[in-house]
Amino acid sequence: MIVFENVTKKYGKTAVLDKVNLTIENGEFVSLIGPSGAGKSTFVYTLIGAEKIDSGSIMVDGYTVNTMKDRAIQFYRRRIGVVFQDYKLLPQKNVYENVAFALEVCGFEREDIKKRVPEVLDIVGLKGKARQFPHQLSGGERQRVAIARALVHNPGLIVADEPTGNLDPKTALEIIDLLLKINAEGTTILLTTHNKELVDFLKRRVVTLEDGKVANDRKGAGYNK
Ligand SMILES: Nc1ncnc2c1ncn2[C@@H]1O[C@H](COP(=O)(O)OP(=O)(O)O)[C@@H](O)[C@H]1O
Numbered sequence: 615m616i617v618f619e620n621v622t623k624k625y626g627k628t629a630v631l632d633k634v635n636l637t638i639e640n641g642e643f644v645s646l647i648g649p650s651g652a653g654k655s656t657f658v659y660t661l662i663g664a665e666k667i668d669s670g671s672i673m674v675d676g677y678t679v680n681t682m683k684d685r686a687i688q689f690y691r692r693r694i695g696v697v698f699q700d701y702k703l704l705p706q707k708n709v710y711e712n713v714a715f716a717l718e719v720c721g722f723e724r725e726d727i728k729k730r731v732p733e734v735l736d737i738v739g740l741k742g743k744a745r746q747f748p749h750q751l752s753g754g755e756r757q758r759v760a761i762a763r764a765l766v767h768n769p770g771l772i773v774a775d776e777p778t779g780n781l782d783p784k785t786a787l788e789i790i791d792l793l794l795k796i797n798a799e800g801t802t803i804l805l806t807t808h809n810k811e812l813v814d815f816l817k818r819r820v821v822t823l824e825d826g827k828v829a830n831d832r833k834g835a836g837y838n839k
């Protein structure tokens with residue numbers, strides 16, 4: 615469970631998050647929407663412990679994120695798969711190596727890596743592309759690699775910050791479909807987007823951020839908690 619309690623985050627004098635209260639239960643699929651500059655990415659960065667907050671608290675599955683030290687944050691982050699708009703793949707590594715690297719840096723054995731990487735490539739529909747390099751892939755395929763990498767630690771939560779921002783509408787829907795499939799297996803999903811049509815299609819919970827505040831929290835038809 616994610617609990618934001620009166621979270622305020624300032625850049626200079628401006629409160630980018632202004633006393634935000636929000637609870638997300640395990641297994642939910644939540645879209646965080648709002649215009650550019652609304653604070654969506656800031657929300658994500660504070661959630662993953664990459665940005666400090668000024669006041670309030672962020673609790674995730676019993677961790678108090680805002681008081682954790684760097685080393686604890688490192689371990690905490692392995693529980694979260696993060697996906698960005700620009701994929702953040704390593705250009706010199708092929709698909710297999712990009713995903714494997716996330717396990718290598720955590721000290722996993724080669725044998726375990728050889729077993730796990732094909733499993734996640736299969737989930738994202740890239741089984742036949744393991745030896746391709748990022749520049750040989752379409753945008754949608756690149757984002758699938760990033761999602762495979764996010765899944766490799768079997769996280770309870772996937773945070774996707776504008777994952778469809780660089781994709782055409784059809785490809786965007788395919789990526790959302792993949793996130794829905796991952797959610798159906800029990801993984802909590804937090805998706806940020808400024809694309810309102812996309813979340814209307816989803817029929818899941820939609821939280822709107824405006825000027826750093828939760829302006830609306832709509833529990834969609836697909837919301838069954
Ligand atoms: N590192 C930073 N330093 C100063 N201001 C920032 C920084 N990051 C974001 N901001 C400002 O905070 C506001 C919210 O940004 P952001 O969270 O990226 O919004 P969104 O993701 O909704 O587009 C914007 O006005 C942005 O300029």
Ligand SMILES: [Mg+2]
Binds near residue numbers: 655656775776
């Ligand atoms: Mg953003």
